[in-house]
Amino acid sequence: MAQITPRIDFSSELSGLFSLKGKTAYVTGGYGGIGEAIAWALAMAGAKVAVSGRDAAKAKALAEELQRAGHEAFGVAMDAHAVSSIRDSVEAVAQHFGGLHILANCVGIQREQALLEVTEETFDEVLQVNLKAAMFLAQAAAKHQIAAGGGSQVHLLSVRAQLGLRGRGYSAYCSTKGGLVMLIRQHASELAVHNITVNGIAPTVVRTEMARHWLENPETRAQVLGR
Numbered sequence: 001m002a003q004i005t006p007r008i009d010f011s012s013e014l015s016g017l018f019s020l021k022g023k024t025a026y027v028t029g030g031y032g033g034i035g036e037a038i039a040w041a042l043a044m045a046g047a048k049v050a051v052s053g054r055d056a057a058k059a060k061a062l063a064e065e066l067q068r069a070g071h072e073a074f075g076v077a078m079d080a081h082a083v084s085s086i087r088d089s090v091e092a093v094a095q096h097f098g099g100l101h102i103l104a105n106c107v108g109i110q111r112e113q114a115l116l117e118v119t120e121e122t123f124d125e126v127l128q129v130n131l132k133a134a135m136f137l138a139q140a141a142a143k144h145q146i147a148a149g150g151g152s153q154v155h156l157l158s159v160r161a162q163l164g165l166r167g168r169g170y171s172a173y174c175s176t177k178g179g180l181v182m183l184i185r186q187h188a189s190e191l192a193v194h195n196i197t198v199n200g201i202a203p204t205v206v207r208t209e210m211a212r213h214w215l216e217n218p219e220t221r222a223q224v225l226g227r
Contacts, residue, residue: 014045021046025102026093028078028137031058034156034203035106043071047102050093052078072097080107080133081125090140100144101151105137108156108177114169123172130176131183138187142196150195155184157202177202 025042029035030051043049043066051066053059056077063075074096078089094100109129111122134155145151160174162181181200188198 019046023047023101024097024099026050027104028052029106031062038104048072048097050074052076052089054079080129083136086136087140094144099148101148103141103153105134105155107133110173112169115171118171126172126176131179134180145196146194153198155200157200159202159204
C-alpha cells in the first residue's frame with residue numbers, strides 16, 4: 001500500500017519528546033477536529049491508534065487514512081448516548097490491539113438553549129454525552145489499563161468549565177464540563193495507585209465543526225479576535 005503524506009503533521013513538534021511505541025491509544029470522537037489532530041499526533045509518536053464516533057464510516061475512513069500514512073489504526077463505532085455501546089467499543093479496541101494504554105476522550109456536544117428555555121430532553125442529552133459517557137469510558141478503559149500495569153486517561157474539557165458566557169444558552173454545556181473537572185480529579189485520586197494518570201485539557205475556541213456556526217457569527221467572531 002502506497003503511503004500518503006498526512007494532512008496533519010506533528011512530526012517536528014514530537015521529535016525528541018517521547019515515544020509511544022508499543023502503546024495502544026483509543027481516541028473517542030476521533031474524527032472530529034480536535035480528536036483527529038490528537039489521533040494523528042499519537043500515531044506519529046508511535047502508538048497504535050483506534051478512533052471512534054457515532055458514524056462508523058467516518059471512523060473507519062480516518063483509520064484507513066492513518067494506515068496509508070504508515071500507522072497501525074483501527075476504526076470502530078461508538079454511540080456516547082448508550083453505555084452498552086461505550087463498553088463494547090472499548091472491548092473491541094482492546095481485543096483488536098491486545099490491550100489498551102491510553103484513552104483520549106474527545107466526545108462532546110453543545111445544545112444551546114437560554115436558561116428559561118432549557119428542556120429536560122436537551123439537558124439530559126448533554127449530560128449523557130459530556131459527563132456520563134466520560135464516566136463509563138474511564139471505567140471500561142481503566143480495567144484494561146490496570147491489567148497492563150498503568151496508563152493514561154485524558155479528557156477534553158473547555159474553558160466553560162470555569163467561565164460562563166454572557167447572553168448565551170450554555171447552562172447544560174457549562175455544568176457538564178464543570179462536573180467533568182471533578183470526575184477527572186476523583187478518578188486521578190482513585191487510579192494513581194494503579195499507575196494511571198488522569199488529566200483534562202481545557203481549550204478555548206478551536207475551529208471545529210461544532211464551533212463553526214459560532215465563529216461564522218460576525219459578533220462572536222469579532223469578540224474572539226478582538227481580545
